[in-house]
Amino acid sequence: xxxxxxxxxxxxxxxxxxxxxxxxxxxxxxxxxxxxxxxxxxxxxxxxxxxxxxxxxxxxxxxxxxxxxxxxxxxxxxxxxxxxxxxxxxxxxxxxxxxxxxxxxxxxxxxxxxxxxxxxxxxxxxxxxxxxxxxxxxxxxxxxxxxxxxxxxxxxxxxxxxxxxxxxxxxxxxxxxxxxxxxxxxxxxxxxxxxxxxxxxxxxxxxxxxxxxxxxxxxxxxxxxxxxxxxxxxxxxxxxxxxxxxxxxxxxxxxxxxxxxxxxxxxxxxxxxxxxxxxxxxxxxxxxxxxxxxxxxxxxxxxxxxxxxxxxxxxxxxxxxxxxxxxxxxxxxx
Numbered sequence: 270x271x272x273x274x275x276x277x278x279x280x281x282x283x284x285x286x287x288x289x290x291x292x293x294x295x296x297x298x299x300x301x302x303x304x305x306x307x308x309x310x311x312x313x314x315x316x317x318x319x320x321x322x323x324x325x326x327x328x329x330x331x332x333x334x335x336x337x338x339x340x341x342x343x344x345x346x347x348x349x350x351x352x353x354x355x356x357x358x359x360x361x362x363x364x365x366x367x368x369x370x371x372x373x374x375x376x377x378x379x380x381x382x383x384x385x386x387x388x389x390x391x392x393x394x395x396x397x398x399x400x401x402x403x404x405x406x407x408x409x410x411x412x413x414x415x416x417x418x419x420x421x422x423x424x425x426x427x428x429x430x431x432x433x434x435x436x437x438x439x440x441x442x443x444x445x446x447x448x449x450x451x452x453x454x455x456x457x458x459x460x461x462x463x464x465x466x467x468x469x470x471x472x473x474x475x476x477x478x479x480x481x482x483x484x485x486x487x488x489x490x491x492x493x494x495x496x497x498x499x500x501x502x503x504x505x506x507x508x509x510x511x512x513x514x515x516x517x518x519x520x521x522x523x524x525x526x527x528x529x530x531x532x533x534x535x536x537x538x539x540x541x542x543x544x545x546x547x548x549x550x551x552x553x554x555x556x557x558x559x560x561x562x563x564x565x566x567x568x569x570x571x572x573x574x575x576x577x578x579x580x581x582x583x584x585x586x587x588x589x590x591x592x593x594x595x596x597x598x599x600x601x602x603x
Contacts, residue, residue, distance in 0.1 A: 282513045285399075286357025287311045291343050291389075294321050296464045296471075297403065297456070298362045299328040300505040306332035308509070313337040313356060315363075328463040344385040346392075353392050358512065360401040361389060367469030368408065368429040372557050375428035379435075386436045394447035401512055402440055405433040406455030406522050406564045407496070418565040419455075419520055427557035437520065450517050454508060457524035457564045461501030461584060462591040473498065473585070476535055477592045480542050490554030492532030495561040497524040500579035507566075507575045514573050524564025525577045537582070541589050 288305055290298050293314035306312045312335070314321070319340050326333055343349050343363055353359065365381035366374075393400040408430030409423050425431040443449035464471045466478035479486050507523045515521065539547050570576050 283399075284357075285310055285512060287313065287355065288512075289313045289315060289352065289356035289359045291315050291359060291361050292363025293360070294318060294325045294338075295362060297459055297501065297504065297508075298360075299325040299463060300461075300501045301360065301362075301508050302336055303329050303332050304505045304509050306335045311337075313339060313352075315339045315341060315343060315352065317342055324463055324465060343389065344381075346388050349389065350392055353396060353398070356398070358399045358401070359389075359393060360403065360508070360512070361386070362403050366429065368427055368557060369469055369555075371429035371432065372427055372555075375432075378428050378432050382432050383435060383439070387439055390440055390443040390449055390451075391447070393451075394443050394449040397448065397450065399512075399517065400440070400449065400451045401508070402437070402451060402453045403508070404437055404453055404455045404520075405430060406457050406524060407562050408559075409434040409437070409455060410559075410562065412559050414561060416526055416563045416565045417522070419522055419568055426559060429557070444518055452511055452515055452517060453520040454511060455520065455522045455564070456504055456507075457497035457499050457522070457562070459501050459504050460498050461588050463501070464588070466592075472496070472531060473534060473538070473588060474592070476538050477589055480538060480544070480547060481592065481596055485548040485550040486535055487550050487552060488531055488535070489552050489558060491551070492530060492535065492549075493560070494531050494554075494558055495528040495563065496531070497526065497528055497563045498534070498581060498584075499523065499525050499577060500581075500584035503577040503579050507569065507577075510573050510575050511569065515569070516572060519568075519572070521569040521572070522564040522566050523569060524566050525581075526563065526565055527581070528561060528563035529581065537585060538589065541585060 288310055290302055293302050294316035302312050321338050341348050366378045371378035408427055410417050411424035411426045423434050425434055437453050440451050460473040464474040466474040
């Protein structure tokens, strides 16, 4: 273990009570809801859609019968206040933008994400309930080399990462000034069953979809960008275990600790599909993409004993097989 990682004594499993997942109908939220409900936690998903999506229902499987769904906008303070009173633990997964849209309109990124987050902090601090914030390990650190731990400087080079980090700072401010009980979790690049392509995030999902539909693969730059990919089952378990026993008031990375380039991911997927090659469209590198992002999870391991177990090869195979079943519904989003 890195000698600079501070040992934190884990608490006994805490009672989570009724759990609210704000924005829980998405990729990460659905997997987390499934895991929590399967362990007999009372779970409510709040989303803007009228109903849960078909993909979310696939992920949830039989547990969907035990999950309450509320349609509503958490940016509406009065509506949010009524819902929060009925729950004991809240996980904040909602985010209105993705890196590309945030870059195109940074002011909108701030307005749609920072302002409602502060309102949420005020309400949660007043209620003295636990808030778990799912942040972004891939963007808050900026340009770094090697494996990044929580002691590294945070210097985002994208509006998306800057807003995510600002939200974290406000959470820590409210902890000091208002007694907010919170955890900040910084996942690396999640992938796996249920991640739809062409949604602004999810390189692996996009590549698989393009291979299956015989479209050219888009690579920004020369394909040398390195990312840390974590299987969604590993990530959802990490979030659940952190909710149960990670010391409050701390920030934790959640990653595999292994980096791989975009070109190498592409080559692995091409081979998994039984192909020898594919068509690649190289586009100019994007200024908001850092060259490398690899996260150390040593702090989280020291606190609660979590570590990833799913290899990239196993995770990619499972993701590919699922996406093959969705082939008829894959639609390019422009």
